[in-house]
Amino acid sequence: MSDLLKGRLKDQLKDRLKGRREEHLEARARDLDTADGLAGHREKFALDADTVYLDGNSLGALPAHVPARMADVITREWGELRIRSWDESGWWTAPERIGERIAPIVGAGPGQVVVGDSTSVNVFKALVAAARLAGDGRDEILVDASTFPTDGYIAESAARMTGHRIVPLDPAAMAEAAGPRTAAALVNHVDYRSGRLHDLPGITAALRAAGALAVWDLCHSAGALPVGLDAHGVDLAVGCTYKYLNGGPGSPAYLYVAERHQAAFDSPLPGWNSHADPFAMTPGYEAAAGAVRGRVGTPDILSMLALEAALDVWDGVAVEDVRAKSLALTDFFLECVRAYAPEGRVASVTPEAHGERGSQVALRCAEAPAVMAELIRRGVVGDLRRPDVLRFGFTPLYVGFADAERAARVLAEVLADVPAGAPAE
Amino acid sequence: MSDLLKGRLKDQLKDRLKGRREEHLEARARDLDTADGLAGHREKFALDADTVYLDGNSLGALPAHVPARMADVITREWGELRIRSWDESGWWTAPERIGERIAPIVGAGPGQVVVGDSTSVNVFKALVAAARLAGDGRDEILVDASTFPTDGYIAESAARMTGHRIVPLDPAAMAEAAGPRTAAALVNHVDYRSGRLHDLPGITAALRAAGALAVWDLCHSAGALPVGLDAHGVDLAVGCTYKYLNGGPGSPAYLYVAERHQAAFDSPLPGWNSHADPFAMTPGYEAAAGAVRGRVGTPDILSMLALEAALDVWDGVAVEDVRAKSLALTDFFLECVRAYAPEGRVASVTPEAHGERGSQVALRCAEAPAVMAELIRRGVVGDLRRPDVLRFGFTPLYVGFADAERAARVLAEVLADVPAGAPAE
Known part of the structure; x- marks a missing residue:
């Protein structure tokens, strides 16, 4: 040949x-x-049949029923009821109500998840609160060295403002590194770049054994895999809602505060929405009980109600x-x-x-x-x-x-x- | 008779x-x-003809063209373009673009207003930044004693975290009280309860003369009366957009940072959206130039674009x-x-x-x-x-x-x- x-x-x-x-x-x-x-x-x-959409880990696709719901929110709730909707359309309680919808997806019992603000702002709340909960004498905050950048930037600011120092570490090394100086660790459940799933149960247990708090960022895991916040004894967690939860572009993030920490949860952003009696409008701050303590200012209703509607796709899943x-x-x-x-x-x-x-x-x-x-x-x-x-x-x-x-x-x-x-x- | x-x-x-x-x-x-x-x-x-709506200072009425715009944002920008909209629909630059729409309403030249987060969160950014800008040796923050409560609560937290103490004062007494220990003052332009308009030019001038910074809350004035931020030499300002600006329930707030302060503006919430090169996703934080430095996390696009559309009613006004x-x-x-x-x-x-x-x-x-x-x-x-x-x-x-x-x-x-x-x- x-x-x-x-x-x-x-x-x-x-x-x-x-x-x-x-x-x-x-x-x-x-x-x-x-x-x-x-x-x-x-x-x-x-x-659409023409597209294979593999970026739902960045922005989830639109649930088909959301446009009709939002037309009603805008035209009737805002346009016709106006101010009355804060009460009559349930706007005021949306952050905690939607928190309860997210809770089962991340393995949290009732009363521990509240929705609002961006992930970055929630990282700040969670980390400052964790540093305060850990108490004096613990001056280190461990941070996932490969973290999504904003967590690292915000952690640096939280540490600076609470007198802690940041120790960047591979999550795999955290269990061993946690010690008497460790106040808390901030870890991504799934690495945004590599897709690596970190050992939430093991790292959380090691931190707790060392007397430190575990703060998890669930942005890349919630809605994609079981998280088991309560089951694994996580202390605090944050996550966004526009990836696997399909809440829409920039939809509000959530904060999980384990029940055992709520009474001592000391937010660096004690806005009026977290007050025990917000409409008394008293000059002195008195924190509300429960996860509501994680609220800050007036919630972003349009984005929040789009998220609430989007969560319907989880019914029965x-x-x-x-x-x-x-x-x-x-x-x-x-x-x-x-x-x-x-x-x-x-x-x-x-x-x-x-x-x-x-x-x-x-x-x-x-x-x-x-x-x-x-x-x-x-x-x-x-x-x-x-x-x-x-x-x-x-x-x-x-x-x-x-x-x-x-x-x-x-x-x-x-x-x-x-x-x-x-x-x- | x-x-x-x-x-x-x-x-x-x-x-x-x-x-x-x-x-x-x-x-x-x-x-x-x-x-x-x-x-x-x-x-x-x-x-509607049946209602006299005198609560636009709490929630502005719906501009009639907003529902159609939002239907397009949700159905086409989110639903069809999905992730591409961050670039193609201008989502990423919305905070600064909408800031430029608000700027003339509050008397600010270009490049000084950025939209995002709640008023409470912006009060925190502004007050921490002001305390830092004022420099060492100034340990007092004056706060409008009749302030809308959230400003007071957040000011207390900002003071606690930066080592300052709060001095509550009638705004009318601030000009005289400002002295070498004053770092900054936080004042409401219009009192939310009484409707009293405070003397922005006079108080600002007195604070500046004392070497302190003036931080104004414009929630109850922006869109109702001329503010003149640049003309009166205001240092920092915040305001909501759901009252006289008709942005919708909980629409994002804005932050004004006078140009002369931008290079040294040191945010307590340095999220990735305020990074000089956010998509490099580098572990080290490097602040962007300009008002963009006031951004934090992913902006709440639905609420933000409803606000942008709502601002059309100001064209030619x-x-x-x-x-x-x-x-x-x-x-x-x-x-x-x-x-x-x-x-x-x-x-x-x-x-x-x-x-x-x-x-x-x-x-x-x-x-x-x-x-x-x-x-x-x-x-x-x-x-x-x-x-x-x-x-x-x-x-x-x-x-x-x-x-x-x-x-x-x-x-x-x-x-x-x-x-x-x-x-x-």
Whole structure:
């Protein structure tokens, strides 16, 4: 056989193998989608067939019933009832009422979760309160060294204002590092970049054993996997609501204060909404009982009620089922990437072990900026974490296995079209 | 003449006089409304003929075009573009863009106003930053003793966390009290209860002369009267947007940082949105230049964009014209109350002098709770400030003189029906 002929046959064989691999994975995806007990939830969201939306870990998709609810909030509650809605439409109590809707999703019993402000502001409340709860003589706050930046910046400010110092640490080293000088630790449950799931039960237990408080940031875990705040004895926690909870852009964050800490919870932001009798409008501050103590100023009603409506999609959903599908989705996506992607172009930085994986896959790729831009142009929406990480979030309520397969296939096509060494956009 | 006949004649005369007085004031109201250059703005709002809405100083009425804009924000920007909207729909830059819309209303040049968080949170930012800007050796923060409570509570926390002490004072005494120990003063431009307008130019000048910073709370003045932040050399200011700016329930507040202070503005809430390069996501904090430094976490987009749309009603409106109408309205309302209300049942606690009056009238009334409840039932919506203040806010863009006359007339009827000494509800 001539070399030319040999080459042609080899190419044909490769194409056929590739075709078979694709057929095989597409068939697998169809079977997995058919067997998926959560598949029916997808129709609750405004999605289009042209797009594979893998950025729900940044901004959750719109639940389809939210626009009608918000039209009513704006036109009738604000427009017609106006001021009366603070009472008659339940605006005033929305922060604690919506907190109760989030509570079961993060494994919290009633009366411990309150909604309002941004995650950053809640990190400040939680960390200052934790430093105060820990008491004198404990002058160190441990902070997840790979934390989402805002937690680190805010922790630095909280430490400065309470006379503590920050010790940045790998979460894996925290259990051992916690000691008599440790006031508290601030840890991300899931790392925003790598998707690594940190050991919430183990780190929390070690901190408590050392007499320190555990403050968890649940932004990248709540709504994607069981958190078990009460079960694991977490002290304080914060989280955003616009990722897996689909609350809408910049929807308010939440604060969890374990019941045992509420009476001594001493907020650095004691606004009038946390007063025991806000409408007495007395000059002296007297903190309300319960999680309400975590409120500050007038709550952001439009965003808050969009979140409340969005939480309806969780009715009848068990977070354990969400977790099972999430792991199956990320497993399958990784399998498809391995099968399709050109050798050596991407490497997963997300742990293989289920116990260490959140609900996203992060792929290191030297040409990440150009690749992600092209992926988005071709309808596969993930996001970029500079300089070289492609992030794909899997939101089990509306992402299916066929989406995962298509995303991996399009990624391989894009990698074939974007030459290695392509400059960043 | 028999006593019976005398009594009847007296009553008839009284009724006739009352009737003439009412006819006269109703006619005056019609003339004033006809001559009102701002009357045309009323149709920009969702209002009904049955209600006189005098609580716009608590929650502004809905601008009629906002529901359509928000339907687009929710359905298209969130629902269809999703994550792309942070860039393509201008979500990311909304806080500073909307700040520029508010700036002219409060007399601020460009680049000094940023929107986000609640008023309480902004008071904390402003006061901590002011204490730091004032430098060492100044350990006192003066606070308006009649302040809206949240300002006082938050000031107490800011003082505690920065090693200052709070000195509560009548604003009228601040100019004289400011001295070498004064770091800053926090003052309400208009008192939320009495409607008294405090002397912003004079107090600011005295504070500056003493080397201290002036932090103004504009919640009850912005949008009702000229503020002149730049002209009067104010250092820092905060304000809400849901009263005279009609941003919707709990819409985000704003922070003004005078340009000369921006480089040294040291926020206690240095969230990632205030970083010089937020998407570099570096562990070290580096503050952005300009008012953006006042940002904290992810902005509350739904509420923020409702506010942005609501600000359209200010296009082509001069705040000086708003002020002129506001004074004419409150003058006329007071005149009608004097003419109609039964002797001795209500007493205005709002100053007569124009230079000391905001855009509301506060009437002390022993039966205030019962009277306000009944007023609201009869379509005149003001609000109650416990224990004994009836508050009527006048929002010149949508309240007219006939509204003021009707409100006073209904108030008199209610006072006639609610006996003196009626218990609180």
